[in-house]
Amino acid sequence: MLNLMLLTLLAAGPASAQEDWTCKDYATDPSLLTEFEAAASIGSLSQEQQDCLEKNISAAEEQTTKGKMSRVLLVNAYAYDTFMWSKLVERHLDEIDQSDPDVAYLYSFYLYNRPLSPKFEESIRWTEVALERKQIWEGDTYVKRVSQLMKVRAMAAAKLWKGAAEVGNKEEAEKQRLRTKTFAREWIEYRKSATLDSTQAELLCISAAGAAACAISDDSEGEDGGE
Numbered sequence: 455m456l457n458l459m460l461l462t463l464l465a466a467g468p469a470s471a472q473e474d475w476t477c478k479d480y481a482t483d484p485s486l487l488t489e490f491e492a493a494a495s496i497g498s499l500s501q502e503q504q505d506c507l508e509k510n511i512s513a514a515e516e517q518t519t520k521g522k523m524s525r526v527l528l529v530n531a532y533a534y535d536t537f538m539w540s541k542l543v544e545r546h547l548d549e550i551d552q553s554d555p556d557v558a559y560l561y562s563f564y565l566y567n568r569p570l571s572p573k574f575e576e577s578i579r580w581t582e583v584a585l586e587r588k589q590i591w592e593g594d595t596y597v598k599r600v601s602q603l604m605k606v607r608a609m610a611a612a613k614l615w616k617g618a619a620e621v622g623n624k625e626e627a628e629k630q631r632l633r634t635k636t637f638a639r640e641w642i643e644y645r646k647s648a649t650l651d652s653t654q655a656e657l658l659c660i661s662a663a664g665a666a667a668c669a670i671s672d673d674s675e676g677e678d679g680g681e
Contacts, residue, residue, distance in 0.1 A: 477506035481514035484522045494526050497533025504530070511550075521551040528557070540564055547580070555591070558584035559599055566606050574610040574617075581607040597648050604644055608637035608658055615662070635663040642668065 478486050490507075493499050499507075507523050514520045524546045531539040543561045552558065562580035565573040581603045588600050615630035638659035645652035659668035 475503065477502070477509070479510070480507065480523055481510040481519055484519050487522055487526055490526045490530075494530040495533065497530050497535075499526075499530045517551060521546070521554075524550050536564070540568075547583075552583055553587065555584040555587040555599075558587070559603060562603065562606055566610055572613070574613045577610045578607050581610075597650075601641070601644060601648065601650065604637065604641040605655070608634060608641050608655065611637050612658060612662070631662050634661075635659055635667060638662060639668055642670075 475489075480486050490499060490503065493503070504527060507527055511520050511523050514523065524542070527542050528539060528546060531542050540561070543557060543564075546557060547561065558580045562577045562584060565577035565580065585600065585603055585607075588596065588603075591599055611630055611633040615627055615634050618626035618630055638655050641655040642652045642659060645655055656668065656670050660670065665671070
């Protein structure tokens with residue numbers, strides 16, 4: 455799924471063979487980037503091509519142009535090395551462009567599910583960046599992604615709450631418990647507004663603050679629905 459979503463960030467166009475490839479001034483004419491589409495989609499950009507794109511990113515004056523070249527590298531890296539992709543995404547979001555909620559959406563999930571060392575606080579940060587720009591999504595895509603972002607945000611706060619409690623950091627645990635309640639309530643409200651089942655969000659909120667604080671009655675049931 456991630457790879458397909460990233461591929462949509464590249465403009466469609468004909469791919470050219472790599473054997474006669476030479477580094478061009480992509481910073482001046484980003485339309486030439488379409489020649490990378492086929493190779494990037496399967497992670498087969500050569501190191502020379504990647505170095506050329508990095509050089510052009512440094513040379514480009516317009517952030518939108520930097521963003522287009524960065525996206526080519528993102529597509530290429532995800533096809534073969536998720537960790538390398540994550541480092542390029544971090545650079546892309548911190549230094550080049552935060553305007554695309556798709557990238558922030560993908561990155562927030564990666565950080566939450568990161569093997570061995572998930573980064574829950576950073577995951578929350580990028581869910582909020584994506585939510586700030588959610589208006590570009592439409593229809594079912596809007597509903598599904600907004601709900602998923604709210605879920606990840608609430609679940610990440612709960613992980614931070616439990617982690618702080620386990621090490622006896624009462625102040626931090628209380629802070630994260632309150633965040634969990636707040637995020638879970640927003641998740642509940644959104645699910646209900648979209649006529650989706652809110653049971654999971656309600657259970658999380660109750661675990662953090664109780665039914666009354668979550669505005670949930672004892673006989674409350676989620677709306678019929680689902681993802």
